Amino acid sequence: xxxxxxxxxxxxxxxxxxxxxxxxxxxxxxxxxxxxxxxxxxxxxxxxxxxxxxxxxxxxxxxxxxxxxxxxxxxxxxxxxxxxxxxxxxxxxxxxxxxxxxxxxxxxxxxxxxxxxxxxxxxxxxxxxxxxxxxxxxxxxxxxxxxxxxxxxxxxxxxxxxxxxxxxxxxxxxxxxxxxxxxxxxxxxxxxxxxxxxxxxxxxxxxxxxxxxxxxxxxxxxxxxxxxxxxxxxxxxxxxxxxxxxxxxxxxxxxxxxxxx
Numbered sequence: 483x484x485x486x487x488x489x490x491x492x493x494x495x496x497x498x499x500x501x502x503x504x505x506x507x508x509x510x511x512x513x514x515x516x517x518x519x520x521x522x523x524x525x526x527x528x529x530x531x532x533x534x535x536x537x538x539x540x541x542x543x544x545x546x547x548x549x550x551x552x553x554x555x556x557x558x559x560x561x562x563x564x565x566x567x568x569x570x571x572x573x574x575x576x577x578x579x580x581x582x583x584x585x586x587x588x589x590x591x592x593x594x595x596x597x598x599x600x601x602x603x604x605x606x607x608x609x610x611x612x613x614x615x616x617x618x619x620x621x622x623x624x625x626x627x628x629x630x631x632x633x634x635x636x637x638x639x640x641x642x643x644x645x646x647x648x649x650x651x652x653x654x655x656x657x658x659x660x661x662x663x664x665x666x667x668x669x670x671x672x673x674x675x676x677x678x679x680x681x682x683x684x685x686x687x688x689x690x691x692x693x694x695x696x697x698x699x700x701x702x703x704x705x706x707x708x709x710x711x712x713x714x715x716x717x718x719x720x721x722x723x724x725x726x727x728x729x730x731x732x733x734x735x736x737x738x739x740x741x742x743x
Contacts, residue, residue: 501568504565505531510641512538517571520545524554527565535566553574560637572608573631574649581620582664592666593735594689596622598654598703600724602695603629607638607722608725609692614642622649622657622689632634658706661689668707670699671727682711683736685742692728710711 502511509531511518521539523532525548539546583711585592595613600606606621606629613621629635630650636643651657658668666687671679691707693699704710713722713730722730 499726500572501557501559502568502636503558503560503566503633504637505535505566507639507641507643508535508566508568509538510644511568511570511636512542512561514644516644516713518544519569520547520578521569522547522549522554522557522567524549524565525535526551532566539566553616558633559632562637573643573648575631575650576620578620578622578649578651578660581647581649583618590619591687592620592661592664592689593618593687594620594622594661594666595728595732596654596658596668596689596691597624597628597724597728598691598699599624599627599694599697600692601627601629602724603632603634604638604721605629605695605723605725609642609728610635610639610646610648611642612725612729612732614646615667616641616729616736618646618732620647620649622651622654624654625650625652640706655702655706658689658703662708670704670707670710671713671731672704672710673712673715675710677709677711678714679711679731680734682709683738684731685738688735690731690735691738692724692731695724 502508508521512535521535521544523546536546551565554565554567557567558722582592595609595618597606609620631643631648660670666689668684668689668691669684670691691699691703713727
């Protein structure tokens with residue numbers, strides 16, 4: 483064993499459940515108190531923010547291992563690892579009822595984003611990132627036919643996954659019924675929406691629903707929305723991807739809330 487370098491045993495990583503890639507996502511995971519099993523750093527990348535990661539890990543008693551850059555490259559799924567990978571415990575999804583109870587105690591109006599079969603992990607990560615920036619209380623995804631929380635989602639969210647609760651539900655239709663019982667208004671985003679999104683009332687208890695990248699919101703979910711809004715399109719492209727559409731609606735919620743203060 484060379485000085486300062488720990489050689490990993492073959493298949494040692496198999497006992498860990500998931501990874502986070504990239505310097506900023508790993509820093510945010512460290513800051514949030516996420517359970518981290520160990521951190522791998524490429525031997526050629528121990529500078530700048532990597533030194534901050536090493537220092538933070540040392541303070542928390544987390545093992546840091548220095549490995550060959552090809553090891554990092556082979557483990558990476560996003561190809562944007564920046565020489566840093568952290569092994570973490572499985573992502574803990576939030577229970578929706580628990581989240582609703584917490585908001586009720588705080589006397590805070592729910593502001594959710596519901597992803598109806600958003601399959602692209604980059605889109606899901608971007609939605610979570612914007613949800614954090616816009617002050618949304620959580621993102622809701624179905625257990626089936628949806629992207630889950632992976633290293634790609636974590637990387638794309640730029641660390642926001644550590645702060646935005648994600649609820650994984652068995653049935654979106656029943657979840658919508660539950661939210662309605664709690665007084666939450668469901669607003670779907672669809673090209674066929676009768677009203678442009680900035681002309682709609684998006685204040686109070688709100689859940690924005692965005693659909694699949696190709697098919698949009700499913701028929702049953704759309705029927706359960708209180709109203710469906712559209713985003714005006716003036717160019718040759720007929721639609722926006724899910725993360726962009728969600729961002730526009732989230733910040734319209736922010737704008738309307740701010741104007742009422």
